[in-house]
Amino acid sequence: MTRFDCNEHMTSFLRELPKCEHHVHLEGTLEPDLLFKLAKRNKITLPDSFPKSVEDCITRYNNFADLQDFLDHYYIGMSVLITEDDFYDLAMAYFEKAHSDGCLHSEVFFDPQGHLERGIDMDAVVHGFNRACKYATERFGTTNKLIMCLLRHLPSEDGLKTIELASKHYEKGTIHGLGLDSSEKPFPPELFAECYKTLKEKFPDVGLTAHAGEEGDYTYINGALNSLNTTRIDHGVNAQQNEALMKHLSENQIMLSLCPLSNVKLQVVKDVAELPIDLYFEQNIPFSLNSDDPAYFGGYILDNYIAVHTRFGFGLEQWRQISLNGINGSWCTEQRKNELKKLVDDVCDKYRPLL
Ligand code: HPA
Ligand code: ZN
Numbered sequence: 001m002t003r004f005d006c007n008e009h010m011t012s013f014l015r016e017l018p019k020c021e022h023h024v025h026l027e028g029t030l031e032p033d034l035l036f037k038l039a040k041r042n043k044i045t046l047p048d049s050f051p052k053s054v055e056d057c058i059t060r061y062n063n064f065a066d067l068q069d070f071l072d073h074y075y076i077g078m079s080v081l082i083t084e085d086d087f088y089d090l091a092m093a094y095f096e097k098a099h100s101d102g103c104l105h106s107e108v109f110f111d112p113q114g115h116l117e118r119g120i121d122m123d124a125v126v127h128g129f130n131r132a133c134k135y136a137t138e139r140f141g142t143t144n145k146l147i148m149c150l151l152r153h154l155p156s157e158d159g160l161k162t163i164e165l166a167s168k169h170y171e172k173g174t175i176h177g178l179g180l181d182s183s184e185k186p187f188p189p190e191l192f193a194e195c196y197k198t199l200k201e202k203f204p205d206v207g208l209t210a211h212a213g214e215e216g217d218y219t220y221i222n223g224a225l226n227s228l229n230t231t232r233i234d235h236g237v238n239a240q241q242n243e244a245l246m247k248h249l250s251e252n253q254i255m256l257s258l259c260p261l262s263n264v265k266l267q268v269v270k271d272v273a274e275l276p277i278d279l280y281f282e283q284n285i286p287f288s289l290n291s292d293d294p295a296y297f298g299g300y301i302l303d304n305y306i307a308v309h310t311r312f313g314f315g316l317e318q319w320r321q322i323s324l325n326g327i328n329g330s331w332c333t334e335q336r337k338n339e340l341k342k343l344v345d346d347v348c349d350k351y352r353p354l355l
Contacts, residue, residue: 028293087128
């Protein structure tokens with residue numbers, strides 16, 4: 001398999017290139033050392049089957065059989081998150097790392113149902129995350145949005161109750177978007193149409209997205225677009241199974257939030273090179289590159305950019321386009337988009353003579 005070099009200049013360019021992240025689960029940024037620290041702080045006994053050390057975690061994380069195998073572990077991992085400060089610490093560690101990777105705007109997922117069912121208060125989760133969002137902006141100048149996800153393995157009635165509980169946070173704009181995650185099959189997006197409709201009617205400015213086409217086939221992507229009215233798709237790698245859908249994504253500029261390293265770790269593809277990224281370029285389908293659950297999948301946003309570079313060997317202009325597509329697909333203000341685009345041009349001008 002061809003491998004392209006990612007030399008020092010290219011690595012610096014990819015780091016400095018202003019990046020937007022649209023697909024990262026805050027609970028999936030729980031690094032093993034913080035996980036064990038919080039377990040101790042909160043006196044949580046992890047099950048016997050759970051890895052006992054940071055090294056054991058790394059071994060386990062290199063051997064996920066599929067999405068469900070990962071999720072079984074992920075829900076146990078998040079059981080160490082109890083207090084508002086835990087949620088703050090978790091999100092702050094992510095924002096710090098994202099900033100050092102040159103990520104200037106993050107739209108981050110969280111899974112309240114994974115906490116509510118353990119007796120944690122919605123407000124502890126949202127206040128902790130929101131405090132970190134605000135502090136990240138103050139400290140790093142980076143912008144961010146919270147996206148609440150519904151767990152699709154739970155009934156839609158549970159989703160409706162969760163939306164009700166989160167209403168005051170949507171009202172204030174503390175939570176900006178709605179997503180859908182967890183075990184994709186056999187839970188098609190159509191099951192959650194009422195949840196999406198209810199929220200959108202109450203808060204017309206809310207951003208809508210859903211995981212689709214990671215393990216589910218292309219019909220899951222059509223389901224998200226047609227029944228949930230999402231304006232983006234998380235993963236979406238199976239879109240290429242259907243030509244009409246690819247045409248629709250291109251014509252309507254629907255962005256796919258791709259997660260290359262995640263797809264390898266969860267055995268969606270054997271190698272990043274298998275992702276149909278050339279096809280997206282050819283057909284003018286916008287995509288962004290994201291880390292998904294970086295503590296579990298071996299890399300943050302920059303690692304994902306580098307992994308794609310070593311397989312596809314893009315030039316500066318293609319990277320510029322990827323960065324601009326990510327900005328255009330973001331849910332930030334036009335003013336922020338223009339600021340970010342200007343920064344992209346500055347970085348490209350700086351590196352053009354070097355690459
Ligand atoms: N897919 C679906 N649900 C998830 C994921 C994922 O990659 N990560 C956390 N929840
Ligand atoms: Zn995801």
